[in-house]
Amino acid sequence: MTVTYARGFRAAGTSAGFKESGRPDLALLVADVLCTAAGAFTTNAFAAAPVTLTQSNLVGAQAQAVVVNSGQANAGTGDVGLEDASAMAATAAQSLGLSEEDVLVCSTGVIGPRVPLDRYRAALPRLVDQLSYDGGTEFAEAICTTDTRIKTAIADAGPFRVGGCAKGIGMVAPNLATMLVFVTTDAPVPPELMRHLMNDRVRPVFNSLTVDQCRSTNDTVLVLASGATQAPLDEDALGAAVETVCVDLAKQVVADGEGGTKTIVVQVDGAADADDARRVGLEVAGSPLVKTAVFGGDPNPGRILQAIGSSGAAFEPGQVRAALGGFPVIEGGVVLEARQSAKPAMEGPEVVISIVLGSGDASATVFGCDMSYDYVRINAEYTT
Amino acid sequence: MTVTYARGFRAAGTSAGFKESGRPDLALLVADVLCTAAGAFTTNAFAAAPVTLTQSNLVGAQAQAVVVNSGQANAGTGDVGLEDASAMAATAAQSLGLSEEDVLVCSTGVIGPRVPLDRYRAALPRLVDQLSYDGGTEFAEAICTTDTRIKTAIADAGPFRVGGCAKGIGMVAPNLATMLVFVTTDAPVPPELMRHLMNDRVRPVFNSLTVDQCRSTNDTVLVLASGATQAPLDEDALGAAVETVCVDLAKQVVADGEGGTKTIVVQVDGAADADDARRVGLEVAGSPLVKTAVFGGDPNPGRILQAIGSSGAAFEPGQVRAALGGFPVIEGGVVLEARQSAKPAMEGPEVVISIVLGSGDASATVFGCDMSYDYVRINAEYTT
Numbered sequence A, B: 001m002t003v004t005y006a007r008g009f010r011a012a013g014t015s016a017g018f019k020e021s022g023r024p025d026l027a028l029l030v031a032d033v034l035c036t037a038a039g040a041f042t043t044n045a046f047a048a049a050p051v052t053l054t055q056s057n058l059v060g061a062q063a064q065a066v067v068v069n070s071g072q073a074n075a076g077t078g079d080v081g082l083e084d085a086s087a088m089a090a091t092a093a094q095s096l097g098l099s100e101e102d103v104l105v106c107s108t109g110v111i112g113p114r115v116p117l118d119r120y121r122a123a124l125p126r127l128v129d130q131l132s133y134d135g136g137t138e139f140a141e142a143i144c145t146t147d148t149r150i151k152t153a154i155a156d157a158g159p160f161r162v163g164g165c166a167k168g169i170g171m172v173a174p175n176l177a178t179m180l181v182f183v184t185t186d187a188p189v190p191p192e193l194m195r196h197l198m199n200d201r202v203r204p205v206f207n208s209l210t211v212d213q214c215r216s217t218n219d220t221v222l223v224l225a226s227g228a229t230q231a232p233l234d235e236d237a238l239g240a241a242v243e244t245v246c247v248d249l250a251k252q253v254v255a256d257g258e259g260g261t262k263t264i265v266v267q268v269d270g271a272a273d274a275d276d277a278r279r280v281g282l283e284v285a286g287s288p289l290v291k292t293a294v295f296g297g298d299p300n301p302g303r304i305l306q307a308i309g310s311s312g313a314a315f316e317p318g319q320v321r322a323a324l325g326g327f328p329v330i331e332g333g334v335v336l337e338a339r340q341s342a343k344p345a346m347e348g349p350e351v352v353i354s355i356v357l358g359s360g361d362a363s364a365t366v367f368g369c370d371m372s373y374d375y376v377r378i379n380a381e382y383t384t
Helices: A049-057 A078-096 A117-130 A136-142 A191-206 A235-255 A274-286 A288-296 A301-310 A339-346 A373-381 B049-057 B078-096 B117-130 B136-142 B191-206 B235-255 B274-286 B288-295 B301-310 B339-346 B373-381
Strands: A009-014 A026-041 A062-072 A103-110 A151-157 A160-167 A180-185 A220-225 A263-271 A321-324 A327-331 A350-356 A362-369 B009-014 B026-041 B062-072 B103-110 B151-157 B160-167 B180-185 B220-225 B263-271 B321-324 B327-331 B350-356 B362-369
Touching (some): A009 A117, A026 A136, A026 A180, A026 A191, A049 A103, A062 A136, A078 A103, A103 A220, A151 A235, A274 A350, A288 B373, A301 A321, B026 B049, B026 B117, B026 B136, B062 B078, B062 B136, B136 B160, B235 B362, B274 B350, B321 B339, B339 B350
Parallel strands (some): B062 B103, B180 B220
Antiparallel strands (some): A151 A160, A160 A180, A321 A350, B026 B062, B026 B220, B160 B180
């Protein structure tokens, strides 16, 4: 169901010929009415042209459609890339009878090449014809690049529905490294609440995952609320449902991370503030030494200690403790002789590293994946 | 010759039994007189006990001896680790007839275990007996862990000699991830000049290399000046010789990086300041996507663009250009169709990536290495 689980949204996906494989590569999401909307975007200085366009179109916190192509990232394309992204929005707006600024654009794929607009214009009428209140799965398929499976999640908040889909971080030929996330709800969400949802429920989740610590040029998270279901709104329940969908999608993204064989969950507690907690979690989950140790099934508290110490977070080293799947491995900043006892904690599909910093009350949960031979193979051997 | 190339220094190395392999693992450097000295250290919050001790002993900017063990990092060892490091300095000072605060201590090896002091005390008299003005090579051998070769360099500044050795970043069983660098000179270096040498000639070099972006708990760079050669001093010539030795050692460290098959040199020019230049260079040389592309021999300008954009440095995207071994691959922030023409630049033992940011006059040269299957193998398969 994905983005069409929430009422008031139609979606579709098709093959426009952007990918050499011929697989679906053009997706469209359209709401019945103008939605309140918000986005979170990559902080990469070379943000792709569609990121720039979508940020600009979201200034009014409204949108009615999202068009997504996969195959070309439209990044590193300069002014002509901005013109192409703008032409994509304009063409879709015309086909749908919408204002251009109510159409958002996302791209994912190879950095450098332009989006072939002739193919886009040829495929668009077909895509509009296919729009359906059941089209969420086709949409979720067409946004994928090297993902091995689609990523979808739904949740309810009383009478309201929240649905979403994502594409993860993969890289085959040769620059695909984008996370795109789309979340829809049929709740009536005023702009103020939308801002709160984005900042407190959505952004922290997607700022807390790492596959290879490479910030893409195209990362985008969009939330649209149609208001198609009218009922009294419990804001906390809606926020919880949105967060549930986001966490579910985030975990699917890391589980499908390039060459990943295990998910790493780093739970950080006792931090001075949430940024510090996330910083420690990202440093540990992102450390190539921790990632290879998890791949090798080696409980390696020294590498965890080293990563915590590298994070730049504020703490007293002598106060820090850590556990692997519940087995204590660091106490009072001292590495314990726990290698053998902690070994079972390394063997499941999910390795949980718990860290208590002892310098405050803030927490964060960070998701990552291990690093295997396949990470090197995927990124080194599939050359152009 | 390494650290004994400069006059006024004796050195030795021996096997104390810290390593299971029985290879040399205890090294000693002793100057004939009290030297001016300076150090640069890891910024990891879990700095090892010997780092803390050595920082404290260097407050007076003087030292006469350095003792180094390899096998145990004496990190993550808490208060007892500090007592052990202090005992190592005290025992060496007594054997040599020096003050304890004039003896510096370095350790490298597994994070967690203590240094076996009984073996240290048993080996030390033998080591002192072996001290020799030709002992630099034995010293360089005994500081190694998983290095595949010793790393040594020398240079002259008129009548003055500068020599050094280093151990690089390796990791077998299971937490060895330390860079140690020792540089000696027989020039008479007053404290003010020593501070200048460290800040302007030594520190920038070792802040500009990356193997896996993991800051170790033990990284230490020490410079000692004996003043054994008395002659008029050309400060610039001495600075240049010290920098030459440091750059030489740094390149040897990355060339021997874990699982590395090629050296990556990133030359960044036109940055707003030196920190920004280094930031861009480290982001590019440290990017796992750039490293795997270099391993695969794939000119991949999109990944270079992505890494530059992730650096956080100040620049106008439209001003950025880059070349691979002289072949332009990015112009005006736009990725060029240069894949095939740039391919030869990826094939030698050294891949040079040149980046011009167009936002100032500052430069930096950063050294790194590629990422191969062996990186994963070394760090995943050699478990405990």
